[in-house]
Amino acid sequence: MTTTHSAEVPPPEQHLQEHFDATIARDQRIEPRDWMPDGYRKTLVRQIAQHAHSEIIGMQPEGEWITKAPSLRRKAILFAKVQDEAGHGLYLYSAAETLGADRAELTERLIEGRQKYSSIFNYPTPSFADVGVIGWFVDGAAICNQVPLCRSSYGPYARAMVRICKEESFHQRQGYELLMTMMRGTDAQREMVQDAVNRWWWPSLMMFGPPDGDSPNSAASMAWKIKRHSNDELRQRFVDMTVPQAEKLGVTLPDPGLRWNEERGRHDFGTPDWSELKRVISGDGPCNAQRMERRRTAHEEGAWVREAASAHAAKQAARARKGAAA
Amino acid sequence: MTGTDKADWPLYEVFVRGKRGLNHVHVGSLHAADDRMALTHARDLYTRRNEGVSIWVVRSEHIAASTRDEKDPFFAPSADKVYRHPTFYDIPDDVPHI
Numbered sequence: 340m341t342t343t344h345s346a347e348v349p350p351p352e353q354h355l356q357e358h359f360d361a362t363i364a365r366d367q368r369i370e371p372r373d374w375m376p377d378g379y380r381k382t383l384v385r386q387i388a389q390h391a392h393s394e395i396i397g398m399q400p401e402g403e404w405i406t407k408a409p410s411l412r413r414k415a416i417l418f419a420k421v422q423d424e425a426g427h428g429l430y431l432y433s434a435a436e437t438l439g440a441d442r443a444e445l446t447e448r449l450i451e452g453r454q455k456y457s458s459i460f461n462y463p464t465p466s467f468a469d470v471g472v473i474g475w476f477v478d479g480a481a482i483c484n485q486v487p488l489c490r491s492s493y494g495p496y497a498r499a500m501v502r503i504c505k506e507e508s509f510h511q512r513q514g515y516e517l518l519m520t521m522m523r524g525t526d527a528q529r530e531m532v533q534d535a536v537n538r539w540w541w542p543s544l545m546m547f548g549p550p551d552g553d554s555p556n557s558a559a560s561m562a563w564k565i566k567r568h569s570n571d572e573l574r575q576r577f578v579d580m581t582v583p584q585a586e587k588l589g590v591t592l593p594d595p596g597l598r599w600n601e602e603r604g605r606h607d608f609g610t611p612d613w614s615e616l617k618r619v620i621s622g623d624g625p626c627n628a629q630r631m632e633r634r635r636t637a638h639e640e641g642a643w644v645r646e647a648a649s650a651h652a653a654k655q656a657a658r659a660r661k662g663a664a665a
Numbered sequence: 666m667t668g669t670d671k672a673d674w675p676l677y678e679v680f681v682r683g684k685r686g687l688n689h690v691h692v693g694s695l696h697a698a699d700d701r702m703a704l705t706h707a708r709d710l711y712t713r714r715n716e717g718v719s720i721w722v723v724r725s726e727h728i729a730a731s732t733r734d735e736k737d738p739f740f741a742p743s744a745d746k747v748y749r750h751p752t753f754y755d756i757p758d759d760v761p762h763i
Contacts, residue, residue: 648697655699
């Protein structure tokens with residue numbers, strides 16, 4: 340019964356590939372137990388892990404300000420925001436795990452510097468205005484990147500992004516509101532805002548990655564519909580979105596080439612310093628060493644908590660077994 | 666890296682009931698040392714904004730699942746029984762309330 344029609348059945352691998360391709364073509368989602376090509380799985384694990392690491396490392400630049408926030412209101416907001424970043428990291432590790440990745444191993448790879456995180460978190464936060472600008476620029480850029488990822492072809496990743504995007508809107512708005520408050524303050528406060536804008540603008544544009552012509556993984560990711568828009572397209576969207584917000588806020592974006600292009604119906608803008616991006620990604624940014632050191636220390640200093648929880652769980656389980664036997 | 670946490674903290678799947686009257690829905694997973702910690706972590710991770718009124722956690726290894734591909738012959742027996750659908754039956758238009 341099982342062998343009568345086996346001659347007509349194509350080789351299983353090819354059949355599975357066709358089914359996978361058809362699912363992608365129909366714009367349907369790939370789910371964890373579906374067959375998928377190795378390259379698709381690897382690309383996703385890499386992208387999701389890097390994304391997760393970015394959320395976790397991203398707690399640090401702003402986290403430094405929790406104890407120094409100027410009011411209880413700002414402290415509570417910042418606390419909630421940084422807690423969200425931890426949550427986003429965990430949603431993403433959870434998605435990576437559906438692909439067979441091991442969470443502890445991903446953490447290990449980050450700590451050992453074998454996997455990367457977003458270049459943006461390697462810049463320092465010397466003033467409280469940086470907290471506002473990070474919310475406005477960095478979370479704004481993250482929203483541009485992440486909204487299309489809600490339709491990513493891999494189901495668990497797309498669903499994690501839906502959850503994250505909902506929360507990201509709070510992050511952006513609290514940042515902008517913080518800056519509006521500072522802009523209504525003293526000249527010194529306004530200068531702090533402008534200074535933070537000057538320092539974060541270009542690194543924020545770099546968040547979208549290298550230009551399309553120089554982005555080795557983009558083509559495959561687009562074909563697999565993991566990614567929906569090119570780096571340059573997303574960068575353009577971010578600029579178009581941010582320029583009117585900057586005008587309302589009363590700050591100047593530090594790009595002499597920035598102007599409205601009537602013909603294109605979009606803004607023209609200058610070219611980020613790509614050599615700087617390369618430098619920061621390869622480990623030579625202002626805070627790379629500090630971020631990694633902090634992450635490693637947190638992991639090592641938390642070891643006893645993990646061990647104690649395991650010991651407690653083992654003891655409780657043993658007691659339960661004894662109780663059942665008695 | 667001790668490696669013990671990898672071995673000792675099992676993976677849990679998390680299901681959240683958004684509000685009374687709705688089903689629990691799978692939202693993701695987490696690692697925890699035991700059931701109680703899994704529930705507490707699930708609350709902190711998946712219901713920070715009133716997303717739930719009830720949480721289930723279950724060890725991932727205890728879930729039995731259908732075959733790897735969700736669109737395969739396993740579900741074929743339900744595809745060829747059109748007479749299970751009300752639209753299979755022709756009823757004249759002038760018959761009321763049916």
